[in-house]
Amino acid sequence: MIGLQFHPDKVIQALIKELPNPKWSAAFSMVYIINTKENLDIVFNKFRGIAWVNGNSFFKEKVIRDNEPVDINWYRNRSKTTSYRYVPETYLVKLELKRYALNTCKTYISQFEKFINHYPDKDIITLSEQEIRGYLQHLIRQNKSNSYINQAINSIKFYYEVVMGMPNRFYSIERPRKEQKLPQVLSKEEIRSIIANTNNIKHRCIVSLLYSSGLRRSELLDLKLTDIDSKRMLVHIRNAKNNKDRYSLLSEKVVKDLRIYYRQWKPKAYLFESPNGMKYSGKSVGAIVVRAATKASIKRKVTPHILRHSFATHLLESGTDLRYIQTLLGHSSTRTTEIYTQVAINKFKAIKNPLDE
Structure with missing residues (x-):
């Protein structure tokens, strides 16, 4: 059942009477209705704009990630001014308990503070x-x-739905349509x-490692000496995006x-x-890549992630199976990896241009 507890309020009482077959439980001192997805949707739609719905007692917490503890004390220890609103302590605590990646924490805190200010x-x-x-x-x-x-929406959702325990608060908040940009790729010569x-x-x-192993910048920085296996190449x-371990080429x-x-x-x-x-x-890693690309007279903006895109594209062009590329990159789905088929030029080269016939 879905149990409904609330402070005495005539408006809420009137709305509850409009729910599907509401009944009173003397044992639990609350109104209840049958627990179905349809009824759950009705509850949130019925009280939207009228009352906050705190679902802490009803919804199970998501599994906590098995990441290393994240140190975000810098945000607590900042010198503060009275003219600026800072992220609540409860927000920081929840980020720590959820063990979100440090970059995610930084993004959420920054975005949420812009919102409340x-x-x-x-x-x-x-x-x-x-x-x-x-x-x-x-x-x-x-x-x-x-x-x-989308980052702003996620940071706001995190406060209301995770910190304050008010799930589905954002049923009707519109997100921008997802952009489908092709990855930028460098040639092997570049x-x-x-x-x-x-x-x-x-x-x-x-x-060389960013390119030849298809690493994300954070993955490169997390590498320990023991992570280089020169015998098996x-x-x-370890513990990369979505908490997944994987092997890549050396x-x-x-x-x-x-x-x-x-x-x-001597590291x-x-x-x-x-x-x-x-x-x-x-x-520093970003600066190294930019400086080297500038010296190489490459006019385009080059980032560490472009080296990863180039690794995947060059493998595809050389005939490597897409599923192996997916594994090397650590993608959860081949749909993510398939985007490289749109920038791999070996298939295009086989097509005869009608103007050249």
Whole structure:
């Protein structure tokens, strides 16, 4: 059954009478209706705009991810001003308990603070769906990308639905249509030129590994010395996106460079470390790629992720089965990997252009 508890209110009582066959339970001191998906939808639709629905007692928590603890104390320890509204402590606690990835935490906190500072004089809990829509329209007028707007929606949903326990609060909040952009890909010659234009052996290994193993930037930074298996010629990627471990390819050329790098730089735990022995920063990796691409006279903007796209596309062009590419990239579905079929040029080359006939 779906049990309904509420503070005495004539409007709510009148709406409850309109629910399908409501009954009173003396044992639990609450009204109840049969638990079906249709009835659950009716409850949320009936009280939308009238009352918040707290489903903590009804909905089961999602399984907590098995990630390492995330340190977001920096957000607690920031120097604060009275003119700015900061994310509530309950928000930070829930992010920690859910063990969201650090990048996700940063995005959610930043986006939610922008939202609550858009309404500086209103209590967060009193904001309605209409006001949330007003904020999203404000972002659209600022020409924010669809991805940015979806991040804003996710951060707001997290507060009301996860922190405050009010599921399905956003049934009718419209999301932007998903953009279908093709991945940018470099040629093999451009990749070789970028690698050749790195400043030192450490930078060379970073760029080479991003491409030759199809790594995400965060995956590269999380690599430990023990994750390089030169006997089986594999890279072990641990606890990557969606908490999945996987193996990817290890290039023989990269192994030779890594041995030289190890003798010169002597990393202790992580494969790539900062001068103080901590994990290398993502910003530094991005700067290394951009600098090498500029020196290689590549006019397009080059990011670490473009190297990953190029890895997948070049494998597909060389005849590698799509399912193997899916495994190497760590995609949950081949549908994600199939996008590379639209940029692989080997099939296009086989087509005779009608103008050339």
